[in-house]
Amino acid sequence: MRDVKAVQQELRDQGVKYVFGFYVDVHGVPKSKCVPLESLPSMASGSELYTVGAMEGMGELGPHEDECEGRPDLDRLIVLPWDGRFAVAPTELHLHGRPYEQDSRNALVRQVAAARELGFTANVGIEPEFYVIRETADGWKPLVASDADNGPTRGYDLEATLLAEPFLGPMVEYMNQLGWGVYSFDHEGGDGQYEFNFDYADALTMADRMVVFRLMAKHVARELGCIATFMPKPFQDDFGSAAHINVSLADAISGANLFAENDEPGRYSDLARHFTAGVLAHAGAISAVVSPTVNSYKRFTSKGFMEEISWAPVYQAYGENNRTLMCRLPVNRHCIEVRTADSAVNYYLGMAMVLGAGLDGIRRELDPGEPLNQDTYRLSAEELEKLGAKSLPSSLGAALDAFETDSVAAEVFGPEFHRTFLSYGRQEVHEYGAVVTDWETRKYLRMI
Known part of the structure; x- marks a missing residue:
């Protein structure tokens, strides 16, 4: 780690006055005390x-028990580009001198170390989608009011993107100030929905960046009188928000992408196939982690109340460019794209679970079978069964059932955190099941 006095002077020269050493709760929401630079x-x-x-x-550390100690990683410290008075540093929690098991970042640290022991560096790219909306007397409306005028979607629309420049412009500027390398951004399919694409990084760096990314998006939206929401399916008649996790393994020494077969486009190594098979073998448990809310499962439908197909993954299988499946092995880059991850994911836990499952597939030399490259939305149940395409969990409860009995999930989380995550998710399912919704009232109040 860098010399703390040198870091302190460097920050002082940049005008920084305060530092946050952040960790995240189970939702991936950052928590921290604020420390003056002198401290x-x-x-x-x-x-x-x-x-x-x-x-x-x-x-469940109670009021009578010892507290966790925060140890910031000053090598990964970031000065907030929208307010240079503040810097943030990812922090690992320790209890009684050991890494605290129920700290999300520590779970990813363990899996990164496991990959390193096998000679790999885990690299990750994220494709974050989210909505920027404003509250009005008529309900929530998109950042740009005219988004709703051009149905069914303004996805990739040039004019809609230009009109959203007051939000998109500062976001790109801040991200590039941090060296993230934005190479594209666009208006997604939903009204007020956007996506950014930027350079991949090692898994820990990317997870840390995504915490800052959410803070950034919320700040820029707030400056415009809006909110940035990372709710996976905020509107029943519009697109859900994904956060595809793109993972590859590189040689820890040379940095060469080990998923590539002779560097040929579209050709993947046996290592990549084993990793993919591991992810598919633990698909249910992964779903509980990368699609972590009851709302997440409203996204997994081919159409629902929408005017057109959703492009959401609904089957436990992989393809080359097939976006109807959990996993994709793209032909234009060498990685596995986990499409079930949504905008509510805790990136530390999501990456840890995907990496743990993939490494299990490598250790056991699992075979994912042949890719499925057909439009599964159009196939019958009999055709899907013949192709071996299983449905992904259709609810958080079903995903948690898989998570509960999954050995890799227990290893990735550790026994205590595994129980906590399961209990917390079960409570959400219970609460959701007890809610009487507006839909139920409209349908049944007078009918029965």
């Missing part, structure tokens, strides 16, 4: 303590 040396030595039992899904 950075004590913070770096672990002076900041946290009663994480009060946080969402981080265990």
Whole structure:
């Protein structure tokens, strides 16, 4: 780790006054105390303590028990480009001198280390989608009011993208100031829905960046009188928001992409196939982690109340360019794209679970079979069964059932965190099941 005094002086020269050493709760929401720059040396030595039992899904450390110690990673510190008075540093929580098991980032640290032991560096790219909307007397409306005028979708629409420049422009500027390498951005299919594409990074760096990305999007939207929402399916008649996780393994020494077969486009190595098979073998448990809310499963439909198909993954299989499936092995880059991940994902846990499953497939040399390159939305149940395409979990409860008995999930999370995550998810399912919705009232109140 860099010398703390040198970091402190560098930040002082940049005008930084305060530092956050953040960790995240089970939802991936960052938590931290704010430390004046003068106190950075004590913070770096672990002076900041946290009663994480009060946080969402981080265990049950009670008021009578010891607190967790935060140890910031100053090598990964980021100065916020929209307010240079503040810097943030990802922080690992420790309890009694050991990494706290129920800290999401520690789960990813363990899987990154497991990959390193096998000689791999895990690289990840994310394709985040989300809505920017404003609250009006008539309900939630898109950032650009005219989005709703051109049905059924303004996806990729040039004019709609230009009109959203007050949001998109600052986002791209801030991301590039941080060196993230934005290479495209667009108006997605939903009214007020956007996506950014930027350079991949090692798994830990990317997970840390996505925490800052969400903060950034919320800030820029707020400046325009809007909110940026990462709810997976905010509107029943519009597109859901995904956050595809693109993973590849590189040689830890040379950096060469080990998923590529002779660097030929569209040709994948046996290692990539084993990794893919591992992800598919643990698809149910992965779903519980990368699609972590009851709302997530409203996204997994071919159409629903929408005017056109959703492009959402609904089957436990892989294809080359088949977007109806859980996994894709793209022909224009060498990685596995996990399409079930949505905008609510805790990136530390989502990446950890995908990486753990893929490494299990490598260790056991699993075979994913042949790719499925047909439009599964148009196939009958009999045709799907013949092709071996199983349905993904259709609810959070079903996904948690798979998570509960999955050995890799238990290993990735550790026994205590595994129980906590399961219990927290079960409680959400229970609460959701007890809610009487407007749809039920409209349908049944007078009918029966």
